[in-house]
Amino acid sequence: MYWVICYINYELMTIPKILESYNPQEDIWDELMGDDGVRPIYEQFVRSIEGISHEEMEGKDDLAKKLFMTQGITFTVYSDREGVEKIFPFDIIPRVISSEEWSVIETGIKQRLKALNIFLKDIYHQQFIIKDGIIPLKLIYSCPLFLREMMYVDVPFDIYSHIAGIDLVRDADGSFYVLEDNLRTPSGVSYMLENRSMTVRIFPDLIPKNNVRSVIEYPSFLLKNLLGLANRQTSNPTVVLLTPGVYNSAYFEHTTLARLMGIELVEGRDLVVENHHVYMKTTAGLKKVDVIYRRVDDDFMDPLVFRPDSILGVPGIYWAYRKGNVAIVNAMGNGVADDKAVYAYVPEMIRYYLNEEPILKNVPTYALDVPENRSMVFANMDKMVIKKTNESGGYGMLIGNKASEEEMETYKKAILEDPRSFIAQPIINLSTSPCYIDGKMQPRRVDLRPFALYGPDGISIVPGGLTRVALKEGSLVVNSSQGGGSKDTWVLGS
Amino acid sequence: MARYMERTNGLLRVLRTNYVASQDEIKQYNWRSVLQTYGYLSPSEMETIQYNSRAVLEYVMLGKENEASLINNITRSRENARAVQDHITKEMWHNLNAYYLLIREPSIRQTIQSGDPITALDALIRHSLLLYGTIDITMSRGEAYSFLNVGRFVERAIIITDVSDIKLKEVNYRLDDELTLPSLRYLLYSLSGYEVYLKTSRGIMTPDTIMKQVLYDESFVHSILYCMSHISRYFKRLEGQSIPESFAHLDFLIGKAYNNLKYSTCDLKGGVSIGALLNQTRSDLYNIAIAFNKHYFGYN
Numbered sequence: 019m020y021w022v023i024c025y026i027n028y029e030l031m032t033i034p035k036i037l038e039s040y041n042p043q044e045d046i047w048d049e050l051m052g053d054d055g056v057r058p059i060y061e062q063f064v065r066s067i068e069g070i071s072h073e074e075m076e077g078k079d080d081l082a083k084k085l086f087m088t089q090g091i092t093f094t095v096y097s098d099r100e101g102v103e104k105i106f107p108f109d110i111i112p113r114v115i116s117s118e119e120w121s122v123i124e125t126g127i128k129q130r131l132k133a134l135n136i137f138l139k140d141i142y143h144q145q146f147i148i149k150d151g152i153i154p155l156k157l158i159y160s161c162p163l164f165l166r167e168m169m170y171v172d173v174p175f176d177i178y179s180h181i182a183g184i185d186l187v188r189d190a191d192g193s194f195y196v197l198e199d200n201l202r203t204p205s206g207v208s209y210m211l212e213n214r215s216m217t218v219r220i221f222p223d224l225i226p227k228n229n230v231r232s233v234i235e236y237p238s239f240l241l242k243n244l245l246g247l248a249n250r251q252t253s254n255p256t257v258v259l260l261t262p263g264v265y266n267s268a269y270f271e272h273t274t275l276a277r278l279m280g281i282e283l284v285e286g287r288d289l290v291v292e293n294h295h296v297y298m299k300t301t302a303g304l305k306k307v308d309v310i311y312r313r314v315d316d317d318f319m320d321p322l323v324f325r326p327d328s329i330l331g332v333p334g335i336y337w338a339y340r341k342g343n344v345a346i347v348n349a350m351g352n353g354v355a356d357d358k359a360v361y362a363y364v365p366e367m368i369r370y371y372l373n374e375e376p377i378l379k380n381v382p383t384y385a386l387d388v389p390e391n392r393s394m395v396f397a398n399m400d401k402m403v404i405k406k407t408n409e410s411g412g413y414g415m416l417i418g419n420k421a422s423e424e425e426m427e428t429y430k431k432a433i434l435e436d437p438r439s440f441i442a443q444p445i446i447n448l449s450t451s452p453c454y455i456d457g458k459m460q461p462r463r464v465d466l467r468p469f470a471l472y473g474p475d476g477i478s479i480v481p482g483g484l485t486r487v488a489l490k491e492g493s494l495v496v497n498s499s500q501g502g503g504s505k506d507t508w509v510l511g512s
Numbered sequence: 513m514a515r516y517m518e519r520t521n522g523l524l525r526v527l528r529t530n531y532v533a534s535q536d537e538i539k540q541y542n543w544r545s546v547l548q549t550y551g552y553l554s555p556s557e558m559e560t561i562q563y564n565s566r567a568v569l570e571y572v573m574l575g576k577e578n579e580a581s582l583i584n585n586i587t588r589s590r591e592n593a594r595a596v597q598d599h600i601t602k603e604m605w606h607n608l609n610a611y612y613l614l615i616r617e618p619s620i621r622q623t624i625q626s627g628d629p630i631t632a633l634d635a636l637i638r639h640s641l642l643l644y645g646t647i648d649i650t651m652s653r654g655e656a657y658s659f660l661n662v663g664r665f666v667e668r669a670i671i672i673t674d675v676s677d678i679k680l681k682e683v684n685y686r687l688d689d690e691l692t693l694p695s696l697r698y699l700l701y702s703l704s705g706y707e708v709y710l711k712t713s714r715g716i717m718t719p720d721t722i723m724k725q726v727l728y729d730e731s732f733v734h735s736i737l738y739c740m741s742h743i744s745r746y747f748k749r750l751e752g753q754s755i756p757e758s759f760a761h762l763d764f765l766i767g768k769a770y771n772n773l774k775y776s777t778c779d780l781k782g783g784v785s786i787g788a789l790l791n792q793t794r795s796d797l798y799n800i801a802i803a804f805n806k807h808y809f810g811y812n
Binding site for chain 2 (some may be wrong): 023
């Protein structure tokens, strides 16, 4: 048997057979392998799996698939006007993050979220940041996600984004970059929780042996924050989770969170507004609702104010919210802060509001309504990712080095027609992490979405997150709707 | 028979919850209190396995030398069922027999030793539920059914007092400490009471409200008071088939146990006070069991 031998931290580390065919690409950061072989944070895990045979690994992979299926951990994909429930592909090999790296991520996200919340408060009130010339007025008012209806609305504790899913990627230099700030209704946290319970089943004893920090407290933290938002005069507040319904792609997550927090899962038709208060219909009559954790987009929240054809929302809820009779989580109008064109200004926001240097880097972003940027991007389109400013989920995106001439031309035309709606970023070489695919370990691109909770007592982040993985070889798109999967994220204790 | 089956079901849930807890902690998980309650190991023997989840599971589930093990419980339950086959349905007997065969399958031991123990625990729990469903669907509501249920609820109440005591022991009967809550959360998991708790308490975890649910909540199927009221309910159905003196004696004991609990002046914020109530309740339940054996089953 051939064994590769390398030296790590002055200790002899043999690379098990299972990793012999593992070949990370050059000029891409690999989470498992560094220049000197297996990185120290993965050593314990690698040692734990070195004795596992190919058949056992296959068995573990099968067990994971079976468990996801039997436990109904699915998401819905729509095609031909038909919803199909699919398992969110799960890769059994965890992604490991050291306590030191986590500490930087945690501090950086807290800093970013704090600044973004102040920005939202500012932008919907005095707009100092515009008056001081930090952000152009046009950029804000041309953003389709900016809600004039939120002007001068006072939200509880001045918190707008109570739940944020900040997408991080690691570039070839090993440093983390923020790719997106998801401040509206970020999803995926239920998969973070389920992935952990899967790992417990697939690799018994490895969690405690590897000193992995727990993520189990997330629902308790969230519920505590939701309860804290209720009107102080209410001793026994009612909190509900508002879902668009069973056909929503994240419905599994809605039911899971409602169950884990012990709150009612409601649809728009279960709620009614009377005298600017929101009530839930129950068998015992109407019951006043104090806090709504909504998973319905802004546009659909109130047909009397936003889209009149919406049947997902509640007529009159906007005015109940505006009068402070109900707390809505996340606040409406947050989209202006996670607009991809506004994203470029987040480092400036941090400096402006907090007088601090940003801890986490931004990916360089070029607004395409600036003619010079546009020319530069058009000249280097094969090195760029072009994104629509108000789309998510991997949609409305063109990756230059994978796009055909025809696709590029289509995008150029669309950009020239509406330049404000596009930005460009250089292609980031997302880091790779080992995945067990087709019976062997293979490197695949990953990102990381930690979930930050902002409540009256401050910001808390459970140590972990959703690591999304582009399961197709060579792909950079990690979104579940585009062939992506996920894996458990281990943050090691210190 | 019913008591053995209930004990099996309760023990499976306790083991599953403790195993999951052992996987979610950075520190080494100590099974000592479980071993003390469901085993007969000497202190030195206990020390050798108390941090080894698989060894503990093997001993408590499959240890034939352990009188309290699952395998012995199921075997005894099957033996009892064989003796009363004329009082139970054929479906129930088949199920119990299949349960007996399942726990003897080599795959169960193998899974506990080197696979995913939760798979083995879940397979057994599922069979337990199947058995309860079979009893519910196939048994006529006669004398045998009432006896079965009295036994079931006596045993369930004893298990609840035991597992509550295990968790209180883990925190040295101190309920004023933040560290108490994880332990009590796992108590709720063991009793399938976590989701109910969240719904009724709006997620605010306090030791006294958790203990209140476990002790007194009559709509929670794993509270001691619920079990007591069901012991009484099913026992009253036996009045027509009982010797009046025997019935009166048992009726008195059941009523006394119920009232001792329901009208206790236990301080739910004090672990020691709850510990004393649990001891008193356990003693009342054993008295009921002993009286049953004496008056209804002819054991002296």
